[in-house]
Amino acid sequence: MTSQLSHKLAVLVFLENAAGEHLLLLRARPPNLGVWSPIGGKLETSVGESPFECAVRETREETGHVITTADLHLFAMIAEQAYEGESHWLMFLFRCRKPIAALPPDIAEGRFGFFSRDAVRQLAVPETDRNALWPIYDRYRDQFVALRADCAPGQPVQVIIEEIIPSPRD
Numbered sequence: 001m002t003s004q005l006s007h008k009l010a011v012l013v014f015l016e017n018a019a020g021e022h023l024l025l026l027r028a029r030p031p032n033l034g035v036w037s038p039i040g041g042k043l044e045t046s047v048g049e050s051p052f053e054c055a056v057r058e059t060r061e062e063t064g065h066v067i068t069t070a071d072l073h074l075f076a077m078i079a080e081q082a083y084e085g086e087s088h089w090l091m092f093l094f095r096c097r098k099p100i101a102a103l104p105p106d107i108a109e110g111r112f113g114f115f116s117r118d119a120v121r122q123l124a125v126p127e128t129d130r131n132a133l134w135p136i137y138d139r140y141r142d143q144f145v146a147l148r149a150d151c152a153p154g155q156p157v158q159v160i161i162e163e164i165i166p167s168p169r170d
Contacts, residue, residue, distance in 0.1 A: 005082060005086065005087045005088050006087045007087065007089070008042060008090070009043040009090050010041060010042045010043065010091050011041065011051050011054045011092045011093075012039070013038055013039050013055050013058060013059050013094045014038050014093070014094065014095045015059070015063065015099075016099055016100070017100055017101070021115055021116055022114065022115050023038075023039070023063065023100055024037060024038060024120070024123070025107075025110045025111070026110045026111050026112075028108070028110040029110070032126050034124065035123075035124045036120075036124060036125050037125060037129060039058060039062045039063060040055075040058055041062075042054075044057075051074070051092035052069040055092070055094045056069060056072070059096065062109065063100060063104040065096075065098075065100045065101075072094045072097070073096075073141075074144060075093055075095050075136075075137070075141050075143060075144055075145070076091075076093035076136050076137075076145050076147065077090070077093070077144075077145075078090075078091045078133075078147045078149055078159075079091075079147070079149070080148075081148065081151060081152070082151050093133070093137070095137075095141050095142075128149070131156075131157050140164070143165060144164070144165040145165075146162045147161050148160050148162060
């Protein structure tokens, strides 16, 4: 029963270098062990951290890339229900406007690589990233979209758009 699962709050940060290649992390720990994904992490709710503050902190901690909240564009908020049947996630997706200069060194969470958008399509990435997050990035990275996704195990991911700013009519 999905209503008994806990809620987790997290950010993902889509970083690019000057050539427009995406920085991805080959995850060495669960969740997403052994697959490539953008950097990110959980909000420090005990100190009242905002999603923007979390994105700045995680970017610095994982890559050494120093940014401010002004370097970030929040392009999506997605509520993932029953991700891997273990918990609900409220994810804030950011695009960093400040290019990262070089490949960061390996960290405990994994190793980094730069990939063109076409190359990302060929990588081992989480199924929800392939079917939901990357298409959301491709379509809405310069806008804002709020979505919810039913990620119940054994079912195809169903994504429902709740709001788009600016709206397609604007």
